[in-house]
Amino acid sequence: MPSNKSDWITFKIIAITQLTDELVSLIEDIFGFPKDNCRNLVENYFSHLRDDLTVLIEYPYVDNVFRDSYYFYFSSKHRDYDRNCIRLSFFEGQISLESFRNSELSGTIKDNFLGICVLRPTHPQLFGKTMLSPKALKNHSFISCLGRKTFSVNGHKLTVFSFPHSSQDSEYISCAETSIWSIMEYFGNKYSEYSPVLPSQIVTTLSEPASERMVPSRGLSINQISFALKAFLFGSRIYARGAYKGKEKDFRKILSFYIESGIPVIVGLQNERVGHAVVFVGHGIPVQSDPGNQMISFKLDQSGAGIIDTADFQKDYVVIDDNLPPYQYCTFDQPAGYYADIKFKTLQIVSFVVPLYPKIYLEAYEGHKLAMETLDKLVRPAAVDPIVLRFFLTSSRSLKATIAADVFASDDLKEFIISKTMPKFIWVAEFSDPDLYPLHKANGLIIIDATGKGSTEDVLFTAFKGKIYINVNNQYSIYDIGFKPFGIFRNNLKGEWSGWKE
Amino acid sequence: MEGIAKIGIERLLENFQSAGKSQLLTVSESSVINEKINNNMKEFKIEYKKIEFESKVAAEKIVLTTKI
Numbered sequence A: 001m002p003s004n005k006s007d008w009i010t011f012k013i014i015a016i017t018q019l020t021d022e023l024v025s026l027i028e029d030i031f032g033f034p035k036d037n038c039r040n041l042v043e044n045y046f047s048h049l050r051d052d053l054t055v056l057i058e059y060p061y062v063d064n065v066f067r068d069s070y071y072f073y074f075s076s077k078h079r080d081y082d083r084n085c086i087r088l089s090f091f092e093g094q095i096s097l098e099s100f101r102n103s104e105l106s107g108t109i110k111d112n113f114l115g116i117c118v119l120r121p122t123h124p125q126l127f128g129k130t131m132l133s134p135k136a137l138k139n140h141s142f143i144s145c146l147g148r149k150t151f152s153v154n155g156h157k158l159t160v161f162s163f164p165h166s167s168q169d170s171e172y173i174s175c176a177e178t179s180i181w182s183i184m185e186y187f188g189n190k191y192s193e194y195s196p197v198l199p200s201q202i203v204t205t206l207s208e209p210a211s212e213r214m215v216p217s218r219g220l221s222i223n224q225i226s227f228a229l230k231a232f233l234f235g236s237r238i239y240a241r242g243a244y245k246g247k248e249k250d251f252r253k254i255l256s257f258y259i260e261s262g263i264p265v266i267v268g269l270q271n272e273r274v275g276h277a278v279v280f281v282g283h284g285i286p287v288q289s290d291p292g293n294q295m296i297s298f299k300l301d302q303s304g305a306g307i308i309d310t311a312d313f314q315k316d317y318v319v320i321d322d323n324l325p326p327y328q329y330c331t332f333d334q335p336a337g338y339y340a341d342i343k344f345k346t347l348q349i350v351s352f353v354v355p356l357y358p359k360i361y362l363e364a365y366e367g368h369k370l371a372m373e374t375l376d377k378l379v380r381p382a383a384v385d386p387i388v389l390r391f392f393l394t395s396s397r398s399l400k401a402t403i404a405a406d407v408f409a410s411d412d413l414k415e416f417i418i419s420k421t422m423p424k425f426i427w428v429a430e431f432s433d434p435d436l437y438p439l440h441k442a443n444g445l446i447i448i449d450a451t452g453k454g455s456t457e458d459v460l461f462t463a464f465k466g467k468i469y470i471n472v473n474n475q476y477s478i479y480d481i482g483f484k485p486f487g488i489f490r491n492n493l494k495g496e497w498s499g500w501k502e
Numbered sequence B: 001m002e003g004i005a006k007i008g009i010e011r012l013l014e015n016f017q018s019a020g021k022s023q024l025l026t027v028s029e030s031s032v033i034n035e036k037i038n039n040n041m042k043e044f045k046i047e048y049k050k051i052e053f054e055s056k057v058a059a060e061k062i063v064l065t066t067k068i
Helices: A016-031 A035-046 A064-072 A103-112 A175-190 A199-207 A222-231 A248-260 A364-379 A396-405 A411-419 B002-018 B027-061
Strands: A010-015 A053-061 A085-092 A113-119 A127-132 A142-144 A147-153 A156-162 A237-240 A265-270 A275-284 A306-309 A317-320 A328-330 A348-354 A387-395 A425-432 A444-449 A459-464 A467-472 A475-480 B022-024
Touching: A010 A016, A016 A035, A016 A053, A016 A085, A064 A127, A064 A199, A085 A103, A103 A113, A103 A156, A113 A147, A113 A156, A127 A156, A142 A317, A147 A175, A175 A199, A175 A222, A175 A265, A175 A275, A199 A222, A222 A237, A222 A265, A222 A348, A222 B027, A237 A248, A237 B027, A248 A265, A248 A275, A248 A348, A248 A364, A248 A387, A364 A387, A364 A425, A364 A444, A364 A459, A364 B027, A387 A396, A396 A411, A396 A425, A411 A459, A411 B002, A475 B002, A475 B027, B002 B022
Parallel strands: A306 A387
Antiparallel strands: A010 A053, A053 A085, A085 A113, A113 A127, A142 A275, A147 A156, A237 A348, A265 A275, A265 A348, A275 A317, A317 A328, A387 A425, A425 A444, A444 A459, A459 A467, A467 A475, A475 B022
C-alpha cells in the first residue's frame, strides 16, 4: 500500500556547517520557497551558533504554536499554507542517527542536547518556536533567566534550559504578541501559578476590550501588553520613561532592579519611524567587576556613607528580539544597536512592562528607598567606607536555600535568616565593599517584605558587618554575632556558574 | 516547628546577650529611628505617586506598531 508523505517522519543528521545548504533545499522542496530567497535568512539566523554542533532535521513536525496560528488564521487565506513545520534539534559535538537507537548512548544524547528551532511555512518569517541553550552560542558571556522544557526528539525525552523565542509571523502575531507569548511560555513552564498561552488566546483576550479588529495584527500599545499579562494572572506594572523627566537615572535603575531580580521585562522601543517590543532577560558579565573604578551613585543623608549602586553600572542587557536570533546584546542607550537597518538602530526605550507576581505590592523603587533609609538611620555605616549595593527581588525559599548551602556564611547568620518568617517574595539589599565584591562576597543585607506598604515594619531582617539588628515591637536590639562575609546571591539569573541550568 | 525554632533563636540571642554582645536601644531611641525613616518614606511616596500618574499618562501616548 503506498504511503502518504506525512505518514512517516524523516530524520536527517548533519554538521552545522552544512546546515544552510541542506535547509534551503528542504525548504524549497517542502514549502516551495526558492532557495535564493531563503539562503541569507538561514545563514544569518544560525551564524551566531557554535561551529561544532550537530543538527537533527525532522519533517513533518507538529508545532502547537504554529498549528494554533494556522487554524485561527492561515487556513482561512486563499493561498495554501502547509500546516506542518520542520524542526531542528541541536547537539553538542558529533551525534549519528544510529546513536539514537543505541540505548548505551542515550545518556550522551541527553547531555549533549542544546535545544530546538522550528521552521514555519511563513516566508520570510520562517523561524518559529526556538528554545536554545545559551551554551549553543559562540558568545555566551552573560547571565539570563532560563526555564526548563522537555521535548520528544527521535524517541528520546530531552530537556533544555533556555528562554523561549519565536519570530513574529507579521500577520497573525507581531512583536508585541510574540513578546507576550515568550513571557508566558517562560513563566508557564516554570511556575504552577501560570500557564503557557497560544497566539489565539492572546488575540481573544485582547479582542474583548478592543475597539477594532485584532487580526491581521497591527501591533499593540504598551497598555494592551500590560492588560494581556494581567489577564494571564500577573500583577503587571507599566513604567513609562516620559514620567521620569529629570529622574532618568531612576528609570534606568528600576529596569536594572527587575532584570537583576530574574524577572523578564517587555521593553517598548520607539523612534520617529517605528515602534517595537522586545524582552530583556538578563545582562552581560559586567565590566564592573572592579567596583573600585565605579563612581559613588549617591551618599546616605545622615551617615554620609557613599553607595556604589550596581544598578548604575554600565552593562549589556540580553535581549529576546523576534526579528533576530535569541540572546542579542544591547545597552540601555542603544537598545537596538544590534540592528544593521538604520530604521531600527535608532530605537530608544520609551517604556517597559514588568510581569510581577500579583502579591508583590511593594515596588522596586519604594523597596530600594526603604532599604537605604534603614541602612542610613538604623545601621549608620561609617562615612569613610564605600558600600557596594545590589538590590533585587527573590523568593524567600530561594534566599534561604542559598544561604543554607553557602560555605562562607556563619551558622548563626544561617540560623537567623532560615528561622525568620517571610512572605513568598522579598526585596533584598545586599551589601559588599569594593574588595569583597569582585570575590562574589557580601558583608550585609536588608530583607524587606514585598507584600509591605513601605514602612519600618516591612523591614524583616538587617545584618551588616558582623552585627544583626532586630526589631521587636518597635524596639531595636543590636547583636554582635560576628558573622564573616558570605557568598552573594546569584540564583535569580543563570549562567556558566550554574552550568546553564535552573 | 516554628515554636521550636523560636526557642532556638531566643536561646541564641540570650547567649549573645550574656556574652555582652548585645545592645538594646531604648523605646524612645527606637521610635526616633522609625519616625525618621517613616517620615522620609511618606515624603518619597507623595513624590512617587506623581511619577506614577505621569507614567499612566505617558503610557497612553505610546503605541507599538510593527512596520516590517
